[in-house]
Amino acid sequence: MLSRTQIKDIVFSIPILKKYYTKKRVANGSLIPLNEIHTVLDVAPNVYLEKPISLNLKVGLVKDGHEYEGFVKARAYYPKYERFLRNNNIAFAYYDIFAHDWQVKARDFDVVIWHTESDPSTQDIATNKIYVLEKLMGKKCLPSFDEIWSYEDKINAHYLYKHYNLPEIPTFVTHSKRDAIAYVNKVKFPIISKLATGSSSFGVVKLKDKNAAVRLINESFSFKGAKTYFPFQRQKNYLLFQEFIEDATFDLRIMVVGDKLFGYYRYPNAGDFKASGAGNYERKEIPSQALDLAFKVREKFQSVFLATDLLFSQKTQKYYIIESSIFIGIDTSAQLKLNNVPGYYRRISEGNYTFNKGKFWVQELALNELLKGK
Ligand SMILES: Nc1ncnc2c1ncn2[C@@H]1O[C@H](COP(=O)(O)OP(=O)(O)O)[C@@H](O)[C@H]1O
Numbered sequence: 001m002l003s004r005t006q007i008k009d010i011v012f013s014i015p016i017l018k019k020y021y022t023k024k025r026v027a028n029g030s031l032i033p034l035n036e037i038h039t040v041l042d043v044a045p046n047v048y049l050e051k052p053i054s055l056n057l058k059v060g061l062v063k064d065g066h067e068y069e070g071f072v073k074a075r076a077y078y079p080k081y082e083r084f085l086r087n088n089n090i091a092f093a094y095y096d097i098f099a100h101d102w103q104v105k106a107r108d109f110d111v112v113i114w115h116t117e118s119d120p121s122t123q124d125i126a127t128n129k130i131y132v133l134e135k136l137m138g139k140k141c142l143p144s145f146d147e148i149w150s151y152e153d154k155i156n157a158h159y160l161y162k163h164y165n166l167p168e169i170p171t172f173v174t175h176s177k178r179d180a181i182a183y184v185n186k187v188k189f190p191i192i193s194k195l196a197t198g199s200s201s202f203g204v205v206k207l208k209d210k211n212a213a214v215r216l217i218n219e220s221f222s223f224k225g226a227k228t229y230f231p232f233q234r235q236k237n238y239l240l241f242q243e244f245i246e247d248a249t250f251d252l253r254i255m256v257v258g259d260k261l262f263g264y265y266r267y268p269n270a271g272d273f274k275a276s277g278a279g280n281y282e283r284k285e286i287p288s289q290a291l292d293l294a295f296k297v298r299e300k301f302q303s304v305f306l307a308t309d310l311l312f313s314q315k316t317q318k319y320y321i322i323e324s325s326i327f328i329g330i331d332t333s334a335q336l337k338l339n340n341v342p343g344y345y346r347r348i349s350e351g352n353y354t355f356n357k358g359k360f361w362v363q364e365l366a367l368n369e370l371l372k373g374k
């Protein structure tokens with residue numbers, strides 16, 4: 001199956017197709033003319049820092065989602081970041097971090113804000129550049145080096161869950177072929193196999209028996225590695241296997257930023273087990289047990305914003321972590337709804353949350369956390 005990015009590449013290479021596609025995206029609201037962006041943003045009130053920021057601070061803002069001239073993607077983060085910066089009188093300039101002179105340009109900034117796209121190429125570029133910006137030049141970065149290190153990297157995230165004793169879906173990660181073979185010789189099938197980096201379930205497969213698993217192990221440890229849905233990257237010398245949680249019926253995504261929590265449920269299509277990318281959402285109450293877990297994961301990850309996806313197993317009556325993301329697709333300023341009323345849960349203490357009404361661009365709340373007290 002072609003990924004969205006591959007389809008986009010083809011469409012973008014043919015001008016008439018690009019024009020048609022742009023028109024279609026504007027009609028369905030996923031692309032917005034730049035001069036109309038305020039009408040989209042204004043559905044949620046501004047977010048203001050409690051105390052004004054130090055006067056000489058300057059922010060470098062990297063633009064995302066702006067590859068259609070004159071338009072911006074509804075999901076782009078930078079317009080929300082920009083609104084927050086303007087409303088709080090924080091000096092900023094757009095920052096082209098992809099160009100050759102990014103290190104020289106960085107000297108102008110104290111803070112760099114960048115919604116990194118979720119593909120492996122951008123992750124690689126971002127991890128290395130943020131290392132230089134943060135560790136060598138002393139810039140404050142969103143994402144920080146620690147945040148980018150585990151973002152869209154299911155292997156690194158697994159190391160963190162393990163280290164902090166967080167209840168992830170039972171996961172086996174190895175870089176040893178012998179070890180992988182020994183695992184599939186004793187495991188109960190089916191199992192789940194995942195790419196280290198992937199989204200919308202594209203890199204997730206169910207392996208029905210040992211033959212299928214051994215085939216993948218052989219490919220991964222071959223000279224070329226196994227093909228992935230990214231034409232530029234292969235699965236090489238690693239396996240990430242998980243127990244298949246067969247009695248899970250939904251994904252529960254919980255966002256945590258400061259003491260505010262938001263979230264919603266996602267469901268797989270009939271006959272499938274993968275809720276990610278299926279597009280079936282429901283916004284309703286979230287049990288405090290799940291809120292507690294998502295809050296704890298954000299604390300351990302030390303990120304300003306973290307969305308943690310959970311599965312619930314009927315059999316064990318427990319939540320398990322699927323994955324955590326510092327960036328997610330944000331389509332609305334109503335990320336949580338109770339009886340159709342937008343709002344958030346405020347954490348009072350463990351097990352104790354109150355619902356408060358309101359609409360928010362969670363990207364603004366993230367900047368508020370990042371810059372408060374600066
Ligand atoms: N071990 C598992 N057992 C059962 N279902 C799973 C398991 N892991 C993932 N899923 C389902 O597959 C979907 C995709 O997996 P996920 O790891 O979140 O990949 P992606 O990064 O593509 O979203 C999840 O949203 C969940 O519904």
Ligand SMILES: [Mg+2]
Nearest residue numbers: 276309322323
């Ligand atoms: Mg997912």
